[in-house]
Amino acid sequence: MVLSTIVAAGFNNLLIFLSIEVFKAWEQAWFRNSLPYVITPIFILTFILTFLLLTRRMVKDIIRLEQGLQIISEGNLNYRVPVNRQDELGRVASNINHMTEQLKQQIAKERELEQSKMDMITGISHDLRTPLTSIIGYIELLKSESFQDKAEYDRFIQNTYNKATHLKKLLDDLFEYTRLNAVNTQLDLKTVDLCQLLEQLLFEFEPLAQEHGIRIEKKLGDAPIMVSLDSDKIARAIDNLLMNALKYSFKPGTIHVRMSVQHNHVTIDVENKGMPLTIEQKNRLFDRFYKVDYSRNSEGIQSGSGLGLSIARNIAELHQGTLTLKHTRNIFIFQLSLPSNIQ
Numbered sequence: 173m174v175l176s177t178i179v180a181a182g183f184n185n186l187l188i189f190l191s192i193e194v195f196k197a198w199e200q201a202w203f204r205n206s207l208p209y210v211i212t213p214i215f216i217l218t219f220i221l222t223f224l225l226l227t228r229r230m231v232k233d234i235i236r237l238e239q240g241l242q243i244i245s246e247g248n249l250n251y252r253v254p255v256n257r258q259d260e261l262g263r264v265a266s267n268i269n270h271m272t273e274q275l276k277q278q279i280a281k282e283r284e285l286e287q288s289k290m291d292m293i294t295g296i297s298h299d300l301r302t303p304l305t306s307i308i309g310y311i312e313l314l315k316s317e318s319f320q321d322k323a324e325y326d327r328f329i330q331n332t333y334n335k336a337t338h339l340k341k342l343l344d345d346l347f348e349y350t351r352l353n354a355v356n357t358q359l360d361l362k363t364v365d366l367c368q369l370l371e372q373l374l375f376e377f378e379p380l381a382q383e384h385g386i387r388i389e390k391k392l393g394d395a396p397i398m399v400s401l402d403s404d405k406i407a408r409a410i411d412n413l414l415m416n417a418l419k420y421s422f423k424p425g426t427i428h429v430r431m432s433v434q435h436n437h438v439t440i441d442v443e444n445k446g447m448p449l450t451i452e453q454k455n456r457l458f459d460r461f462y463k464v465d466y467s468r469n470s471e472g473i474q475s476g477s478g479l480g481l482s483i484a485r486n487i488a489e490l491h492q493g494t495l496t497l498k499h500t501r502n503i504f505i506f507q508l509s510l511p512s513n514i515q
Contacts, residue, residue: 176222183218233261240268249276299342303335310335345479348408352486359402359490366397366406366438366510370431373407377414385424392431397438399512401491406510409487409495410440412480413506417444420504433512437493440508448502457497458485484508 233256240253249272253265310332319325351357370392378388417427421444428443449457458481481495488495493510 176219179218179222181215183214230261233257233265237261237265237268240265244268244272249279296346300339303339303342306335307332307339345483349479349483349486352405352483352490357490359405361400361402363398363400364403366399366401367392367394367431368396369403369407370410370429370440373410373414374429377411377418381414381418381427384418386418386421387424387426388429389426390429392429397431397433397512399438399510401510402487405487405490409484409508410442412484413442413508416480416506417442417504420444420446422446422502436512437509438512440510441505442508443503443505445502446504449499454497454499458482458495481506 237253240251243251252269252272255262255265255269257265310328313319314325314328314332319328370390374388374390381388414427414429421427425445428441430441430443432439432441485495488508488510491510493508495509496507498505498507
């Protein structure tokens with residue numbers, strides 16, 4: 173606007189100068205009388221033309237922004253507004269593109285979350301239906317007294333109990349996973365001897381391992397390792413790793429359990445040998461409800477909910493630690509790393 177004013181004023185002054193000096197128009201009375209009525213329209217017209225000429229590119233860019241916003245508002249989140257300027261309009265265009273990208277990512281996350289919820293419902297329905305159907309079937313057999321002798325009756329009762337226990341385990345896993353993913357999850361941190369805790373877990377686990385032809389080899393060290401952690405949750409994570417190794421180990425076989433202190437972290441390794449995984453299976457192993465039972469034979473051990481490894485990783489992350497898998501051919505090493513805070 174300032175530049176247009178200067179140009180219009182300069183053009184008017186030039187016209188007056190030419191009229192007076194070159195054409196001697198000042199000597200004409202009509203010129204002197206009409207000058208105030210002519211000079212103002214010329215000034216306004218010159219100002220408007222100059223202003224439109226100077227702002228033409230800016231107006232085109234504003235129209236382009238408006239058209240881009242219209243396209244984006246219609247749902248085309250892949251469209252990006254051209255950024256041809258380095259001034260305020262250029263920054264507006266960049267912010268529009270950034271906003272569109274953020275909106276696209278947010279919608280993708282919401283769709284992924286919705287799909288995840290659907291997968292969760294499908295997984296829960298499938299996992300709960302199988303043992304529940306078996307329980308109903310055995311109860312119907314017992315109600316109709318469709319058993320031949322006391323031995324078969326006892327077998328029906330035992331199978332019903334096993335299926336009910338399996339169903340409870342699935343529900344416990346689901347409840348634990350939901351609780352760990354809650355926003356307000358709190359850890360009950362206490363200073364415990366991690367070495368002693370692991371020794372106790374292995375002592376309780378060893379009879380089950382021997383029952384399935386698995387030998388436990390441990391290398392934990394003798395010195396106490398005092399760490400601030402939630403002992404119940406860490407025990408749950410370690411138990412999940414041991415059960416996973418038991419299910420998918422070659423039988424007879426060996427599970428190696430090692431614990432070491434390195435820098436500011438305590439590392440627990442659970443190693444076993446089993447059927448190799450594909451790259452896709454390895455990448456999805458920690459996904460909730462993901463199972464690879466079709467290629468990894470659990471040999472009689474009831475399959476879980478597909479939440480065990482996911483729960484273990486969540487527990488590790490709640491303690492600012494990590495849970496990773498090292499997989500080479502048929503060797504699996506699950507490595508649980510926790511901040512030591514050794515006292």
